[in-house]
Amino acid sequence: MSSFKLNNWSEVKKARKAIEEGEPYLSGAMESIWPLIVEAHKKASESHKFRLHDEVYQRDRLESGDAEPLEKFLHMINFGLYPPPEIMIWIANCFNTYFQKNGELTLDEVFFGRGNYALKKRREAKYQLFDLFLEARDDLLIDRKPVTTQSQLAEIYYKWLDENLENVDKPDDFESFLKGYRRWKNKTDK
Template sequence: MPTKKDVEFDQKAWKEVSEIRKELLKSNFQQDLKLEEHWNHLMQMYKGDDYMGDFIDREVEGFRHPIQSYMDYIFNGYYPPPELLMWIYNKLLDYYSASGQLELEYAFFGKRTQNSGNDAKRDFFHRLYQDFHHHMIMRKQNSRKPKRELTQVKLAEDFFELNKPFLNYFPDYDSFLRQYRRWKKLYSDN
């Protein structure tokens, strides 16, 4: 699960992306102007797209980390905005310029948090708790059973049973729910 330090680091990463965008918009360099011109052309093409065209917003940080945003654009068949590409370019430049003294994980995600593993592991649990949280909300809203019968343990059992084909992780429900509550304190408004 991402820690408080991870959240701070992720916010710093998004701030870097935002700064790159400001620099690109002020720039007079031909390469920067071309990136922006090409992006504007793509946005015109995306406007009529029923799926996502009207929802692409460069100002919105809908993901925990810029890499996740980049992956979402690619997965959905869209080119990422120039500032996201430049941010990734800068991180790779930092990595290669360090001549082997910097790990790729550190370049993109910062220092490893002891006992939390790498970013992929932390992100897996973040998404797992997030999915479980939404599962609980939906089950409670759509259930005909009295709310007192919908215990967190029963909801966890139901969640893992439904997701069995997609998961390689089957926890002890009590420890899963303890971790979920910690996650909820950090991330959830509900």
């Protein structure tokens, strides 16, 4: 069987195009509610320590970085953001494809093609999460003083993990973690 993979931005663009062309079931409530969600979330984020960057909800920036559509969906959900309609429609299309294939394809094959995608992404996820944490922070302060040491940064990050996410492994050696993060960041920023 040839490789089959729907987890790519061209599939999300197809959903976006269908919305823009006014397909009745796509251009209805989800699309009309989207601007209201964005505005409400911006107002709500003003009262938190996290700032909402305008580009978070810019549809033309969805493909920025190295995240594929499913990762982008999970990142948005994990940070309390609402994915745009085209990503939710794309996910529904993936599941519909899975059911239409009557067992010929696994969900892994539908979303990712062949190979162990989960193992590869597990290795990258710890750095992506930290990167999002750094981007989302309005300020990195302890007792109203700027964070200046890696141990202070580790303290804030570990506290944030405990308060916001369950079942996330914390780095044992934060200095080694930061070295790995910097290597990953340099690679992904190219």
